[in-house]
Amino acid sequence: MSKHHITTTINGDEVDFLCETSQTLLDVLRDELRLTGTKEGCATGDCGACSVTLDGVLVCSCLVLGVEAGGKKIETIEGMADGDKLHPLQRKFVEHVALQCGICTPGLLVAARSLLAKNPDPTEEEVRFGLAGNLCRCTGYQNVVEAVLDAAAEMRGA
Amino acid sequence: MRYEAPTSVEAAIELLASGKGNARALAGGTDVLVQMQLDVIEPELLVDIKNIAELRQIEKLDDGYHFGAAVTGVELMDHEDFCSTWPGVMDGVKLIGSLQVRGRATVAGNVCNASPAADSVPALIAAGAIATIAGPNGRRDIPVEDIGIGPGNTSLVTGEILVSFFLAKARPNSGGAYLRFTPRTEMDIAVVGVGIDLTLDDDGICTHARVALGAVAEKALLVEEAAATLIGTRVDEPALDNLAAAASAACRPIDDKRGTKEYRIEVAGVLARRAATTALNRAKSAGKK
Numbered sequence: 260m261s262k263h264h265i266t267t268t269i270n271g272d273e274v275d276f277l278c279e280t281s282q283t284l285l286d287v288l289r290d291e292l293r294l295t296g297t298k299e300g301c302a303t304g305d306c307g308a309c310s311v312t313l314d315g316v317l318v319c320s321c322l323v324l325g326v327e328a329g330g331k332k333i334e335t336i337e338g339m340a341d342g343d344k345l346h347p348l349q350r351k352f353v354e355h356v357a358l359q360c361g362i363c364t365p366g367l368l369v370a371a372r373s374l375l376a377k378n379p380d381p382t383e384e385e386v387r388f389g390l391a392g393n394l395c396r397c398t399g400y401q402n403v404v405e406a407v408l409d410a411a412a413e414m415r416g417a
Numbered sequence: 418m419r420y421e422a423p424t425s426v427e428a429a430i431e432l433l434a435s436g437k438g439n440a441r442a443l444a445g446g447t448d449v450l451v452q453m454q455l456d457v458i459e460p461e462l463l464v465d466i467k468n469i470a471e472l473r474q475i476e477k478l479d480d481g482y483h484f485g486a487a488v489t490g491v492e493l494m495d496h497e498d499f500c501s502t503w504p505g506v507m508d509g510v511k512l513i514g515s516l517q518v519r520g521r522a523t524v525a526g527n528v529c530n531a532s533p534a535a536d537s538v539p540a541l542i543a544a545g546a547i548a549t550i551a552g553p554n555g556r557r558d559i560p561v562e563d564i565g566i567g568p569g570n571t572s573l574v575t576g577e578i579l580v581s582f583f584l585a586k587a588r589p590n591s592g593g594a595y596l597r598f599t600p601r602t603e604m605d606i607a608v609v610g611v612g613i614d615l616t617l618d619d620d621g622i623c624t625h626a627r628v629a630l631g632a633v634a635e636k637a638l639l640v641e642e643a644a645a646t647l648i649g650t651r652v653d654e655p656a657l658d659n660l661a662a663a664a665s666a667a668c669r670p671i672d673d674k675r676g677t678k679e680y681r682i683e684v685a686g687v688l689a690r691r692a693a694t695t696a697l698n699r700a701k702s703a704g705k706k
């Protein structure tokens with residue numbers, strides 16, 4: 260059966276790809292487009308490692324089909340830094356040592372950016388609930404939460 | 418596997434009916450894609466219903482709220498008036514998966530996936546939600562409690578889809594709440610869930626109540642005996658004791674890794690009390706508005 264020809268916008272660039280019906284957006288990003296910053300932890304929507312935004316909405320890319328992405332605007336971790344200049348969230352993750360193995364980190368960063376876009380001044384509890392869909396087996400979350408709160412303060416100019 | 422994205426309900430029904438059981442409707446995909454990933458289902462045709470305009474609307478009409486089967490959890494969460502009108506329904510919706518999952522997942526999918534532990538289902542049943550089902554033989558309206566019939570099974574026949582939900586305009590002095598018990602606060606599956614809606618008269622006497630239980634039977638249960646313990650009372654301590662007993666008595670749960678039978682029966686009573694108390698407080702503050 261012939262593949263679907265899909266046109267989307269990824270991190271601001273128009274992108275074309277071919278995919279099978281059964282390929283998820285995560286499969287397409289990683290295997291077809293070689294955007295391997297987005298990680299696969301579970302492929303069943305449980306871990307958040309594959310988080311991207313789709314028309315501005317935070318989603319698990321493992322729960323979206325490639326064919327469903329036609330005409331949509333997708334933002335991945337690759338679009339977060341401005342060239343060599345890290346996004347404040349990325350910088351604060353490094354400063355606070357908010358990662359160990361790093362597999363959860365792209366998803367956490369994308370989710371944290373989405374959280375701060377909606378709520379620039381979250382409480383610690385709001386950060387914890389906002390990132391509850393992102394599992395991390397290494398850090399125990401404390402440094403992640405601190406990094407997000409610190410980045411939020413910096414981004415508000417506080 | 419074929420993929421189709423029709424733009425009308427009629428076209429979707431035709432595709433699904435032609436699939437003879439090997440076609441699946443795809444809304445948020447947060448259950449369908451997982452079941453495909455785990456090889457639980459291997460559909461030959463996916464019918465994406467998200468491009469059907471009628472299924473994407475949230476509308477407040479004179480008779481109440483209507484929302485389409487492809488409306489996501491996040492879209493409802495971002496709808497301020499819906500959230501303040503139906504806080505009990507939203508208690509359930511906000512517990513579906515993670516924020517990422519709710520970015521795609523629909524309430525209709527939560528209902529049609531027919532997990533006995535689905536969080537939005539007891540909340541919808543308590544609120545008296547009616548679903549419009551469309552199929553090869555036209556449309557019919559049924560209460561949400563008549564959709565799930567057992568784990569993974571619904572009363573919908575091949576070719577039928579859930580089109581929209583209707584929540585009749587709430588009576589004055591009404592309030593609802595849904596509570597669940599889980600070992601973790603987020604990203605977990607209900608061990609027990611309880612949804613309660615109630616209405617008070619001007620003297621604070623309960624005139625109407627609906628009580629629904631999740632995760633304690635093969636499907637979410639509407640428990641009229643439990644509702645009856647509240648009607649005619651001030652939802653005071655003795656009434657809450659009776660409610661807890663009636664809720665526990667209605668449970669016919671299984672033992673599994675999340676909880677034993679005895680535990681679920683006990684917790685159903687405890688949660689029913691707490692949900693009724695929250696619903697009561699919401700009904701009182703709705704009356705003050």
Ligand code: FES
Pocket residue numbers: 298299300301302303304305306307308309310319320321322
């Ligand atoms: S890989 Fe998508 S949620 Fe885990």
Ligand code: FES
Pocket residue numbers: 357358359360361362363364394395396397398
């Ligand atoms: S840093 Fe290893 S899973 Fe989060």
